[in-house]
Amino acid sequence: AGVEVVTGTAVESLDPGDPAGAPAVVAGREADLVVGADGMHSRVRAALYPGREAVYSGFSSWRAIVPARFGDPTLRQYWGPRAEFGVMPVREDASYWYGYVALPERTTHDDELAAARARFADWAAPVREIIDATVPEALLRHDVHHLPGGLPRCFTGRVVMIGDAAHGFVPTMGQGAASALEDGLCVGLLVGRPVTQGADLRAALADFDRQRRPRTRALGRASLASARFGSHLGGGWRQTVRNAIVRRTPSSVALRGADSVMGWTPPTSALLDRRG
Template sequence: MRADMEAVVAGGGIAGLASAVALARAGWRVTVLERAAELGEVGAGVALARNGIAALHALGVDVEAEEIGVPTRAGGTFDRTGRPILPIADDVEGVTMRGVHRARLHGVLLAHARSLDVEIVTGASVTAAVPGAPGGDRALVTTADGTTRSAHLLVAADGVRSAVRAAVAGGPLPAYSGYSSWRAVLRRRLEVPVLTQYWGPHAEVGTMPVGPELTYWYGYVRMPAGTRILDERAAARDRFQGWAPEIGEIIDATPPEAVLRHDVLHLPGGMRRYAVGRVVAVGDAAHAMLPTMGQGVATALEDGICVGRLVGEPVAAGARLADTLARYDAERRPRCAAIARAARASALIGSHLGPALQGVRNGLMRRTPSGAVSRGADAVMGWEPPPAV
């Protein structure tokens, strides 16, 4: 291992661990700083599309292993009563995915990081960072206990409220989407084990298998920021009263303590540059987007393997850090910005649409061939990792 290949990753979530694994495989000495006292993820599901699966394979993760969920596919979109808007037939190609429990995905990445001797430091909340300069000063990162670490590469993977981004780039600032999201996983087998989405005025509900006997559901609704609710399950049940009966049945079957909710923040426009000095940004720290394309986790995994393939491996082979960071920015920023724009467009015609235009939207979409969904998805889901150096 070369003396100039020490990386610090700020954030021990999925983007941070993916980056750590990719850099460690490239021969870097890696330390992960995680603000939480214990590493872990929430009880929620992920619809991991083909691009996310490709990134996991490149990271060396056995995606077909049972702990990485179950194979499934997009089953289409329905209105609030359960009437089809844009159903997707079984034989439509390109819409396969894997239903994954977020905590299990995180656990697998963590196990890989530890097997590669990545140092994990918990309770390490980042309070300050200095970007340094490629070919010059190292990057510096300081945690709440006063410890300052230096690094040849600092990975900003500390989420939408990234302290590293704020320190080295200033913006953009997180914005509230106007929507909050309930999420839960329960022990239940779906009768039709596919990703099914329901659209109504200013709301969306989805269900999906994330294990042989596990179902994930979410409810994404317009709500004032910071709303306090004593009984989240009851509130979700009330909000979706009168929707398709299977939605109410799944909510009723969910243990109250399993229902989580968070306000959805995003970064309008994303960072202007994903690399500043010796800092490279990944995941929500770089491009937190609306969840309406289901690409948050997949693009975080893409970022992680690209940090390894576009930065870590070339530097290990003798390339200049400045050149590799410029290439990472040039490849990742346009793609993620385009996906974020698509997510906003999807929101405008989907879950963010008000009651007046529901019928018009539904009528137009019912005339759309389901095969068009596959063709439209290829630009996003057909991504492949850059080749190894």
């Protein structure tokens, strides 16, 4: 109640304000807090952190949803030279797939589906089958960008940066949307809740930065490491050696690595702890 939702407003000007004084002003509107959640090519980031631009990863990704059930009940990934393919169910009667491949930036194809079919023509049968079940209208392809290292700090003035706008990863660990959801929750837990209970805004933003930035930087490094070992790896002997290492790695080791990513628990505010 009492909240005005305004859509379609371009961010052409931004004054971050001061947590201890002037409000932020974005697109001509004053705000006590601005959440920069406008994605990989963030206009908010461009205004506050000049030169911190997303860069091309060297890879592009086809994606589609097919109205049929393919593969396992969970995500199944296939790795090959400079490419990765994934399949997972999204409903009882639908499956999602992606094909992540090395391509020059801004490559165009007259027939994207034919290009995907040709790129994966010698891959495993389940890969070829789901591509063959795809209609051209269902297929998308986007170049993949990332923000190496993330931002040096998650806030400036009264503006807090989250998601791809703050720390865009390559998608090889599937943590882009997940980390953005974590960030959004933490804005509420570490900024919104303490400030409404009387905590200082600058201290709350600093606590958010202290608790979130180490995790998102670690996820960014892990995503790049996963890419170099998996989909970004070249062909020939590299594939043979990598596959041998994977076969000899105990599942318990892989699960421990997954737990370090998936086992996140929401933090508590240091400011509320001090207030008792």
